[in-house]
Amino acid sequence: MKLAIIGGTKLAVTLGNKYMSRGVDVIFGVRDEFEPKQIEWKILEMQKDKLFGYCQAIESADVVMLCCENEYLPKIVSCLxxxxxxxxxxxxxxxxxxCPDLGCNTTYIQQTAGHQKIYKAFNNLGLDYPKSDPLELLKETYFCGDCENEKTRVKKLIELIGFKAIDAGKLQNAFLLEAFYHLRKEITHVKNSSSDYHFKLMSV
Incomplete structure (x- = not known):
């Protein structure tokens, strides 16, 4: 299996390094004008077989993970x-x-790209991860999707890098997962704290 992680973000390189440490064949898709500035990206650039354009990375992979800034989603969806x-x-x-009236990114991707095997996962971490969790105390992520066979593969991918995979049902619940992210960011803003806040699921 080859995994393509799309986006030049902290989340992309962090998840990519976690998967590579588990022996997964990982490549990265970045925009044409992307300039590696962080040391992690410079190391990947030196390897010559890790950084590609969006379309080439997507076409070369079996599983595609979107970790990009929102402004680049239309170009990425055109490749999909x-x-x-x-x-x-x-x-x-x-x-x-x-914005409650605009739906969520997952809905946009599904409607525009027309794919059936779309899943939501890891969005609770945020694109700046692990800056939002410097001690890496966060060990769970919620995921959702419709195709049960492939959903099992997604669950195993999540668990492979040490996260607890919490099944949140069908893909129609993707907007709820984004709402969790926005709620924790609002709590951080209201608290006016240098710390970040995360949710933890408990069974009582």
């Missing part, structure tokens, strides 16, 4: 529209801007 990519598993790790 290629018929050769229709059977790939797409995992959306992003969050749309908070």
């Amino acid at each position: 529209n290629n018929s050769n990519n229709s059977e790939k598993i797409i995992i959306d790790c992003t969050n749309g801007q908070y």
